[in-house]
Amino acid sequence: MQNYRHSSRSCRWHVNKTNLCTREARHILESPQDSAITRDINRTFPAHDYFKDTGGDGQDSLYKICKAYSVYDEEIGYCQGQSFLAAVLLLHMPEEQAFSVLVKIMFDYGLRELFKQNFEDLHCKFYQLERLMQEYIPDLYNHFLDISLEAHMYASQWFLTLFTAKFPLYMVFHIIDLLLCEGISVIFNVALGLLKTSKDDLLLTDFEGALKFFRVQLPKRYRSEENAKKLMELACSMKISQKKLKKYEKEYHTMREQQAQQEDPIERFERENRRLQEANMRLEQENDDLAHELVTSKIALRKDLDNAEEKADALNKELLMTKQKLIDAEEEKRRLEDESAQLKEMCRRELDKAESEIRKNSSIIGDYKQICSQLSERLEKQQTANKVEIEKIRQKVDDCERCRGFFNKEGRIKGMSSAKEVLDEDTDEEKETLKNQLREMELELAQTKLQLVEAECKIQDLEHHLGLALNEVQAAKKTWFNRTLSSIKTATGVQGKETC
Structure with missing residues (x-):
């Protein structure tokens, strides 16, 4: 056959x-x-x-x-x-x-x-x-x-x-x-x-x-x-x-x-x-x-x-629901994008402001350091000049026999305690004035440092808020995308089975 x-x-x-x-x-x-x-x-x-x-x-x-x-x-x-x-x-x-x-x-x-x-x-x-x-x-x-x-x-x-x-x-x-x-x-x-x-x-x-x-x-x-x-x-x-x-x-x-x-x-x-x-x-x-x-x-x-x-009616209803969910998800996506843009703009302004404060504080600190340096140089020069002048006077006194009797070994005038006290008072007042100026400058320096620290804290706080905002935006995008993708997959899977 x-x-x-x-x-x-x-x-x-x-x-x-x-x-x-x-x-x-x-x-x-x-x-x-x-x-x-x-x-x-x-x-x-x-x-x-x-x-x-x-x-x-x-x-x-x-x-x-x-x-x-x-x-x-x-x-x-x-x-x-x-x-x-x-x-x-x-x-x-x-x-x-x-x-x-x-x-x-x-x-x-x-x-x-x-x-x-x-x-x-x-x-x-x-x-x-x-x-x-x-x-x-x-x-x-x-x-x-x-x-x-x-x-x-x-x-x-x-x-x-x-x-x-x-x-x-x-x-x-x-x-x-x-x-x-x-x-x-x-x-x-x-x-x-x-x-x-x-x-x-x-x-x-x-x-x-x-x-x-x-x-x-x-x-x-x-x-x-x-x-x-x-x-x-x-x-x-x-x-x-x-x-x-x-x-x-x-x-x-x-x-x-x-x-x-x-x-x-x-x-x-x-x-x-x-x-x-x-x-x-x-x-x-x-x-x-x-x-x-x-x-x-x-x-x-x-x-x-x-x-x-x-099954066709159920699939049509599910399709309509899926379409509505897709529309809602797209609206939610646009809203989140607008919020993200606003948040980014706010963070950018805050960062610009913080950078401006940092630059201002850096300038103040630089000026303060420059003033302190100048004052230190003037003080050193004045002390050096005073020492030189005192040595000259002492040399002249030592050379004059008549004047030598008015001064003791420490270089102070004998029998003129009142003059000494007056001189000491003038010296003390000058020292006190310099100390006050120094304390004021130190206080100003401390305030400047405090402002700098506060500015750095604000910057760190803003960076933290920015990171949280970006994470929320990213999570919202992922959640919306996953939800939309799951809905589409579910609708497509049901139709695929009915067709087989």
Whole structure:
């Protein structure tokens, strides 16, 4: 069996189409099966976006194809389940091409033979499948005999709809690939693959449990693409020769001829009637299942739509709140920027003022130091001059014998204590005056130093306030930015989840 591929599926399917120019294929003609077609259209892939809307483009195209085929093939007409195959084709090509490929599959690949002569060829396919089970899966074949489970009870849809009615679409696409490449016999490969992979579960079931497994659990198992891929690999690896199928077909026809010869016509008709009744009951059950699935899908879709609308309203409200928060944050940012600018201007003025005071105090201190230096120099010069003058006087006194008697050894005048006291008083007054001037200058220096210290303290205080203000401005900017960024991230995160 050839390997199947995913790419260019539409082109490859379209290559197999039949050129149709017959007027019977026009959908505008009346069909006696309109009601059945309309009923099946609403049950075909009700959860798929393209087919879920009543009266939508998908359902309209599907109705046209099914109706056109019912007019085109007057012998078979429309049969239940054809809508699923037509829908699969519509997902890959326009409706005209899909109709052509459908006709190709029905006529050239022999699918319509299954619907002829009271499904005689379909029962032949069931017999071939059971014989293949007897060869490939004997233990499961014997188990089905024990519980009286026949192939037509579980495999009718596999042959009539090519697995399109129950199984996931990505698995169905692969089956159609194989069908168009290898022919209708690939149904046996896929059917044996399904039975073989489910053997362990089926061996544990009774009659009712087996039917429920085929109807519910088996399609769910292949919703996993990995399981579907393994199934297709198993189906491709199984070798079923056409010679063997021909042999089983011959056995079936021989068996049917023997039964026809041995059976009374009334018994044969009764048996055929029972078989048709069973098929009718099975089809009605499948219709009920499809109707239930349709209702369930619509309820789920309505619930999902309501939830989506509620989430959309909540997201819109949150978006409005986020926008308002963003506007408030921008206003707060502008206000903080204005306050920061005012604070910077105030700090700049205070710094300029403090620098001016420092320069003024430095000038005063410089002048004070200069005055003290000048006074010290004048004092030293005066003391030096006085010492020189006193030495001159002493020298003159020592040289004069007459004057020497008026002075004692210390250089003071004898007997003139009053003059001495007067001289001492004058000297003391001069010293006191100099001391007072010195104290005043020291006091002025201390005041200047005190002012300098106060100015430095003010400068340090202003620098501290400036640092606090800058930190507050920076913290306010970070807080506003983080709050705005968090709001935007939150809004973006919620929308991202809803979109996934």
